[in-house]
Amino acid sequence: MNGISLDDLLPEGLSDRLKRDANGLVAAVVQDAENGEVLMVGYMDDVALARTLNTGRVWFWSRSRQEYWRKGDTSGHMQLTRRVRLDCDGDCVLVEAVQVGAACHTGSRSCFESGGDLRVARRVDADGNPLDDAMPGPASAKQL
Amino acid sequence: MNGISLDDLLPEGLSDRLKRDANGLVAAVVQDAENGEVLMVGYMDDVALARTLNTGRVWFWSRSRQEYWRKGDTSGHMQLTRRVRLDCDGDCVLVEAVQVGAACHTGSRSCFESGGDLRVARRVDADGNPLDDAMPGPASAKQL
Numbered sequence: 001m002n003g004i005s006l007d008d009l010l011p012e013g014l015s016d017r018l019k020r021d022a023n024g025l026v027a028a029v030v031q032d033a034e035n036g037e038v039l040m041v042g043y044m045d046d047v048a049l050a051r052t053l054n055t056g057r058v059w060f061w062s063r064s065r066q067e068y069w070r071k072g073d074t075s076g077h078m079q080l081t082r083r084v085r086l087d088c089d090g091d092c093v094l095v096e097a098v099q100v101g102a103a104c105h106t107g108s109r110s111c112f113e114s115g116g117d118l119r120v121a122r123r124v125d126a127d128g129n130p131l132d133d134a135m136p137g138p139a140s141a142k143q144l
Numbered sequence: 145m146n147g148i149s150l151d152d153l154l155p156e157g158l159s160d161r162l163k164r165d166a167n168g169l170v171a172a173v174v175q176d177a178e179n180g181e182v183l184m185v186g187y188m189d190d191v192a193l194a195r196t197l198n199t200g201r202v203w204f205w206s207r208s209r210q211e212y213w214r215k216g217d218t219s220g221h222m223q224l225t226r227r228v229r230l231d232c233d234g235d236c237v238l239v240e241a242v243q244v245g246a247a248c249h250t251g252s253r254s255c256f257e258s259g260g261d262l263r264v265a266r267r268v269d270a271d272g273n274p275l276d277d278a279m280p281g282p283a284s285a286k287q288l
Contacts, residue, residue: 011263027185029173036180041171041236056268080268086259088248092185094256100270104232112238115230119155124200124224126244 007054008047015046019090025061026091028052030103032110033082033096039103040111042069049093052081058097077101151198152191159190163234169205170235172196174247176254177226177240183247184255186213193237196225202241221245 018026025043032039042060044052048068051059058079062069072078079097086093099109108114123131162170169187176183186204188196192212195203202223206213216222223241230237243253252258267275 011265014262017259027171029182029185031182038173038175038182038238041173041185041231053262054265056266056272056274078270080270081264082267084262084264085256086262087185087255088250088252088258089255090259092255093262094182098270106232108232111231111233111236112229114232115161115234118158118197118228118230118237120225120228121155121198122200123226126222126224126242128200130200 008050009054010046010050011053014086017086017090018046018049020045021091023063025063026093028058028060028093028095030058030079030095030097030099033098037110038112039079039097039099039109042071044093049084052095053084056081058095072100075101075105077103079103152194153198154190154194155197158230161230161234162190162193164189165235167207169207170237172202172204172237172239174202174223174239174241174243177242181254182256183223183241183243183253186215188237193228196239197228200225202239216244219245219249221247223247 020026024045028042028044030039030042031037043063044059045061048059048061058071058081060069060071078100081095081097083096084093102109104111104114106114125131164170168189170193172186172188174183174186175181187207188203189205192203192205202215202225204213204215222244225239225241227240228237246253248255248258250258269275
């Protein structure tokens with residue numbers, strides 16, 4: 001066990017349920033445990049997921065930097081793990097976390113607030129009938 | 145323009161903002177427009193994203209079947225586009241949609257309800273102190 005922490009090990013039985021991509025990663029959606037806002041999407045390998053379950057803090061594998069990344073270590077904007085669920089086919093986890101400060105590196109609360117609204121040209125009801133308000137979200141939102 | 149529908153075209157300026165993976169895809173998180181529940185994660189190429197913005201219905205690119213997939217065409221469990229946001233680095237969209245019936249192919253409302261809770265071994269506060277209730281989510285939840 002030289003150099004291996006127990007925190008890096010997945011709970012028994014979980015490994016077989018994960019459907020990792022070609023790089024050994026699953027997607028991780030982080031949702032604000034307090035208000036349900038979707039804050040960001042990152043990626044986790046087995047170790048990052050294990051640490052997220054075992055240490056109380058949310059960890060990712062940074063695809064751009066090719067290294068482990070404990071959210072908040074440089075920014076102070078930690079994510080504290082509250083609940084983690086796997087999806088039906090094992091290629092994605094939903095992490096409910098307490099977000100300290102901003103989730104986005106831009107300083108926005110969420111990465112989607114930062115990127116902003118895309119123009120939705122058509123909204124319909126379940127019968128396919130157009131809704132009246134076929135305009136994008138809040139009038140103040142940044143749009144393309 | 146033979147065989148090309150205007151619905152398949154992204155709004156001007158959006159293409160340059162997308163950071164697609166090696167397969168030309170961005171991740172798409174679908175959130176229930178009515179209660180904020182995260183329902184599923186799929187993947188979209190340019191055409192699927194354009195159709196989601198332009199037709200009122202949510203479209204994906206199915207990585208397993210390698211074909212376009214308009215949610216609900218076989219199940220009846222449509223997703224009706226209400227709002228779409230891009231994230232800060234352009235590799236993920238957050239789609240708020242009205243979900244008709246179940247989002248998951250298993251019949252569960254969400255794919256995360258279907259996959260279920262993973263065991264969270266430790267929960268801490270912002271100072272790193274353990275919380276008392278270091279047990280996973282609802283007692284009734286399926287856990288590993």
